[in-house]
Amino acid sequence: MAEITAPPSIAALPGRLRRFAESDLLYSFRRSPVTVVAAAVAFIVVASALLAPLIAPHDPYDLASLSLLDATDPPAWLADGNWSYPLGTDNQGRDVLSTILYGTRLSLAVGVSAVILSMLLGVTLGLIAGWRGGWIDTVIMRVADVQLSFPAILIALLIDGVARTMLPRDAQNEITIYVLILAIALSYWVHFARTVRGSTMVERNKEYIQAARVIGVRPARIVVGHLLPNVIGPVLVIGTINLATAILTEATLSFLGVGLPPTQPSLGTLIRVGNDYLLSGDWWISIFPGIVLALLILSVNLLGDWLRDAFNPKLR
Amino acid sequence: MLAFVIQRLLQSVLVMLTVALIAFALFNYVGDPINSMVGQDTTLADRERLRQELGLNDNFVVQFARFVGHATEGNFGLSYQQARPVGTIILEKMPATLELSFMAAFLALLFGVPMGIYTGLNRSSWTSQALLAISLVGVSLPTFLIGILLILIFAVVLGWLPSFGRGSVVHIGWWTTGFLTVDGWRAIILPSITLALFQMTLIMRLVRAEMIEVLRTDYIKFARARGLTSRAVNFGHALKNTLVPVMTITGVQLGSIIAFAVITETVFQWPGMGLMFIQAVTFADIPVMAAYLVLVGFFFVVINLVVDLLYYVVDPRLRVEREVAGG
Amino acid sequence: MRNIEPLLKVKNLRVEVPTRRGILVAVDDVSFDIAPGEVLGVVGESGAGKSLTGAAIIGLLEPPLRIAGGRISLGGRRIDTLRYEAMRRVRGKEIGAIFQDPLTSLNPLYTVGQQLIETIRTHLDMNAAEGRARALSLLKEVGIAAAEERIDHYPHQFSGGMRQRVVIALALAANPRLIIADEPTTALDVSIQAQIIALLKRLGRDHGTAIMLVTHDMGVIAETADRVAVMYAGRIVEIGPVRTIIDHPSHPYTVGLMASIPRTSGQRGRLQQIDGSMPRLTAIPPGCPFNPRCPQVFNRCRVDRPELMPAKETLAACWLYVEATAERVRV
Numbered sequence: 022m023a024e025i026t027a028p029p030s031i032a033a034l035p036g037r038l039r040r041f042a043e044s045d046l047l048y049s050f051r052r053s054p055v056t057v058v059a060a061a062v063a064f065i066v067v068a069s070a071l072l073a074p075l076i077a078p079h080d081p082y083d084l085a086s087l088s089l090l091d092a093t094d095p096p097a098w099l100a101d102g103n104w105s106y107p108l109g110t111d112n113q114g115r116d117v118l119s120t121i122l123y124g125t126r127l128s129l130a131v132g133v134s135a136v137i138l139s140m141l142l143g144v145t146l147g148l149i150a151g152w153r154g155g156w157i158d159t160v161i162m163r164v165a166d167v168q169l170s171f172p173a174i175l176i177a178l179l180i181d182g183v184a185r186t187m188l189p190r191d192a193q194n195e196i197t198i199y200v201l202i203l204a205i206a207l208s209y210w211v212h213f214a215r216t217v218r219g220s221t222m223v224e225r226n227k228e229y230i231q232a233a234r235v236i237g238v239r240p241a242r243i244v245v246g247h248l249l250p251n252v253i254g255p256v257l258v259i260g261t262i263n264l265a266t267a268i269l270t271e272a273t274l275s276f277l278g279v280g281l282p283p284t285q286p287s288l289g290t291l292i293r294v295g296n297d298y299l300l301s302g303d304w305w306i307s308i309f310p311g312i313v314l315a316l317l318i319l320s321v322n323l324l325g326d327w328l329r330d331a332f333n334p335k336l337r
Numbered sequence: 338m339l340a341f342v343i344q345r346l347l348q349s350v351l352v353m354l355t356v357a358l359i360a361f362a363l364f365n366y367v368g369d370p371i372n373s374m375v376g377q378d379t380t381l382a383d384r385e386r387l388r389q390e391l392g393l394n395d396n397f398v399v400q401f402a403r404f405v406g407h408a409t410e411g412n413f414g415l416s417y418q419q420a421r422p423v424g425t426i427i428l429e430k431m432p433a434t435l436e437l438s439f440m441a442a443f444l445a446l447l448f449g450v451p452m453g454i455y456t457g458l459n460r461s462s463w464t465s466q467a468l469l470a471i472s473l474v475g476v477s478l479p480t481f482l483i484g485i486l487l488i489l490i491f492a493v494v495l496g497w498l499p500s501f502g503r504g505s506v507v508h509i510g511w512w513t514t515g516f517l518t519v520d521g522w523r524a525i526i527l528p529s530i531t532l533a534l535f536q537m538t539l540i541m542r543l544v545r546a547e548m549i550e551v552l553r554t555d556y557i558k559f560a561r562a563r564g565l566t567s568r569a570v571n572f573g574h575a576l577k578n579t580l581v582p583v584m585t586i587t588g589v590q591l592g593s594i595i596a597f598a599v600i601t602e603t604v605f606q607w608p609g610m611g612l613m614f615i616q617a618v619t620f621a622d623i624p625v626m627a628a629y630l631v632l633v634g635f636f637f638v639v640i641n642l643v644v645d646l647l648y649y650v651v652d653p654r655l656r657v658e659r660e661v662a663g664g
Numbered sequence: 665m666r667n668i669e670p671l672l673k674v675k676n677l678r679v680e681v682p683t684r685r686g687i688l689v690a691v692d693d694v695s696f697d698i699a700p701g702e703v704l705g706v707v708g709e710s711g712a713g714k715s716l717t718g719a720a721i722i723g724l725l726e727p728p729l730r731i732a733g734g735r736i737s738l739g740g741r742r743i744d745t746l747r748y749e750a751m752r753r754v755r756g757k758e759i760g761a762i763f764q765d766p767l768t769s770l771n772p773l774y775t776v777g778q779q780l781i782e783t784i785r786t787h788l789d790m791n792a793a794e795g796r797a798r799a800l801s802l803l804k805e806v807g808i809a810a811a812e813e814r815i816d817h818y819p820h821q822f823s824g825g826m827r828q829r830v831v832i833a834l835a836l837a838a839n840p841r842l843i844i845a846d847e848p849t850t851a852l853d854v855s856i857q858a859q860i861i862a863l864l865k866r867l868g869r870d871h872g873t874a875i876m877l878v879t880h881d882m883g884v885i886a887e888t889a890d891r892v893a894v895m896y897a898g899r900i901v902e903i904g905p906v907r908t909i910i911d912h913p914s915h916p917y918t919v920g921l922m923a924s925i926p927r928t929s930g931q932r933g934r935l936q937q938i939d940g941s942m943p944r945l946t947a948i949p950p951g952c953p954f955n956p957r958c959p960q961v962f963n964r965c966r967v968d969r970p971e972l973m974p975a976k977e978t979l980a981a982c983w984l985y986v987e988a989t990a991e992r993v994r995v
Contacts (some may be wrong), residue, residue: 167356171596174597175633182618182626269477281406296604319474
């Protein structure tokens with residue numbers, strides 16, 4: 022925590038980062054084999070998702086290449102399997118491996134965008150609440166309190182549901198992804214806002230901020246230039262942990278049928294589609310995307326846990 | 338004491354009003370209440386007359402007051418999708434969700450709390466490490482995936498338990514229960530485990546973290562220095578102090594079981610309010626969504642209120658007036 | 665000198681903590697005795713190892729801290745090797761403890777009576793009524809007014825000073841032979857400190873209890889202690905009778921320490937300070953750990969580590985007195 026509370030300016034940041042990387046952060050990373058494995062898994066999943074167009078054996082969006090004759094083929098190593106579809110095919114004859122690669126891309130895209138959006142929203146509101154105080158603080162924090170007393174998934178469902186009702190049906194498929202991002206972002210901003218508000222109120226009264234005020238630096242400049250770098254540490258930790266939750270939320274919404282459509286499937290959608298075939302024994306359609314989803318969330322969670330511990334040695 | 342209760346009650350009412358306001362906004366501005374009542378062939382003039390009769394042209398405050406009034410009577414209008422009173426539909430679905438949630442909460446507490454205590458007290462033991470690792474996997478596995486895996490193993494491959502529905506139920510007044518039939522018990526096993534697992538790991542990690550925190554305090558060190566037995570220190574002192582904050586968060590967590598039931602009910606086609614809500618979202622059935630929101634909000638507020646009052650009973654620092662004597 | 669068999673004997677005590685940069689020695693080769701009924705003050709800056717010495721004696725070092733060497737005996741019985749359960753019976757029964765912060769030492773969820781009775785009945789064979797009677801008399805003894813009523817109150821209903829009295833009652837619950845008081849007055853208002861010290865002193869005398877008083881407050885030591893051990897960087901640098909240490913200190917560190925205390929009587933000069941600060945455990949210099957700050961440092965101090973040796977009227981770990989020792993041996 023010393024890294025975060027230590028006063029200063031942005032000029033000190035590179036040095037601080039360097040010191041951090043050289044000492045405890047890297048050390049605790051190398052010392053924890055679980056974290057190293059998690060980082061490796063996360064890297065593999067993310068890299069293969071980014072490279073999907075290059076490494077996927079088929080293009081799942083190319084409807085012309087699909088053949089219902091190839092539908093629900095089992096994985097290659099089972100009887101009736103076929104090595105052109107290593108992990109089998111789904112009900113429409115799409116290659117499961119390819120849909121997973123493209124699906125992971127979408128899941129990551131939604132998750133990352135949602136976290137960035139909620140981070141921007143939360144940090145901004147937190148800074149305003151902490152810096153200005155007064156009624157603005159009260160209003161923001163009351164809203165946060167009410168929202169926090171409901172599970173985020175419910176809020177996301179509600180926002181998603183309302184958006185669906187208000188938007189014209191034919192436009193829905195194209196903008197669903199943005200609706201999803203917005204819904205998830207709006208349900209997670211509270212964590213960021215609370216943390217930033219707390220540390221802002223602490224930092225606000227420190228000498229370096231008071232000094233900047235006395236010499237007449239504009240408030241906006243103080244907040245962005247001096248305050249922000251000193252409250253951003255915990256935000257990054259929460260961001261990592263929330264990334265796992267955001268990916269999970271997207272998957273859940275898609276699984277419930279109110280997320281991404283089957284024509285543009287994320288991991289959650291794939292599991293939903295496969296779920297219908299589970300009872301007839303075609304387990305691979307839902308289980309393989311499920312494994313990838315679980316691995317992705319688990320590895321991001323582990324990285325987040327490690328980051329939190331590294332930032333907060335007291336908990337170690 | 339009375340002042341505290343009144344203050345908490347007022348806060349609860351305020352939260353409920355906020356939730357009602359959102360539901361009302363949904364109901365009135367997102368959905369069209371007229372559409373829910375009339376057919377396609379109703380003329381514009383008839384619609385306008387209906388608007389007038391229903392008071393939809395009244396000002397905001399009057400309409401909101403009327404909405405709240407109706408809501409307290411359980412009157413949320415007609416479902417767009419089923420053309421039946423929303424109140425009736427919810428009343429039909431509620432027992433299924435409440436029985437499932439109760440079962441899940443019971444399982445989560447039954448296993449989560451002892452596991453948390455154990456791992457908190459024996460931090461470095463092999464069992465604790467294993468439990469923690471499993472719990473992290475439990476937190477990371479999406480609820481619906483756990484449900485699917487359970488169905489695959491116990492319903493598809495082994496064929497031991499049903500994969501969907503509630504089994505046969507017995508009617509007791511307006512309430513329906515699955516607890517009185519073998520069928521019902523068999524049906525609730527997989528969904529309740531699915532729903533409980535996430536909360537269980539959460540409660541376990543929470544109790545563990547709190548236990549570790551408490552074991553670090555001076556009064557625990559002092560209790561050891563007084564030569565109390567390990568049993569007295571761990572269970573008489575540490576556990577009691579752990580349970581105070583754990584109770585609050587656990588209460589809120591248990592409340593969220595009702596919300597998370599949405600996912601479990603979808604996986605297992607459990608005929609409860611969650612499944613109803615998802616169908617309402619898919620069909621843009623605004624009155625049902627609004628009613629569900631108000632109801633879940635109500636459950637949450639009640640649970641929070643009960644937890645706060647319990648807190649008050651357990652912690653003497655809140656109960657007894659501060660009367661500091663000098664020197 | 666004293667002829668009585670000491671109650672507590674600490675011999676060559678060494679406390680270590682393993683870290684990623686190697687093993688740090690927090691208490692290094694510490695030896696001292698406490699006679700029955702004697703008050704030994706242990707002074708030093710924070711981080712000098714005073715509290716750890718106390719914690720090691722009651723067997724409550726927090727892992728990864730550990731006793732790495734030496735022996736501790738109480739009444740002739742070795743206690744540093746006892747298993748947890750056997751040591752538990754010693755704690756509270758034979759060695760009472762008083763912690764620094766009375767606000768956090770008591771469990772907020774139990775009344776002071778419950779905590780007292782629990783301690784009494786753990787160590788003494790008493791039924792609930794007898795336990796309560798003893799708790800009540802202890803509360804009266806430590807000066808809690810209206811004890812009959814206060815016994816059923818929760819800790820938060822007491823002020824800091826009153827809570828420390830309750831803590832003292834708890835330490836005395838089973839009539840131990842030794843009390844280890846770790847900074848018992850540091851967290852209290854100055855006006856209350858004197859009352860608590862007076863109480864501690866009186867109770868020690870009445871019950872014949874020996875007290876190991878750990879503090880950084882020389883004023884408290886002067887008031888209470890029979891003998892004083894001065895600690896620096898994990899070692900005892902000087903030990904001797906309280907008046908001698910105060911009036912005629914031998915070790916240059918003690919000399920500096922005494923010069924930094926304001927006096928109300930005797931010759932008043934300028935207050936002095938010792939330049940520099942105590943080394944961190946990671947950077948203890950070779951030879952005498954005080955050598956970088958010592959005004960009388962010479963070559964040997966930078967190379968060899970001094971043991972406690974007779975110096976004037978005390979024992980001091982300082983090469984200034986090696987000649988005296990040598991001469992005495994020759995004679």
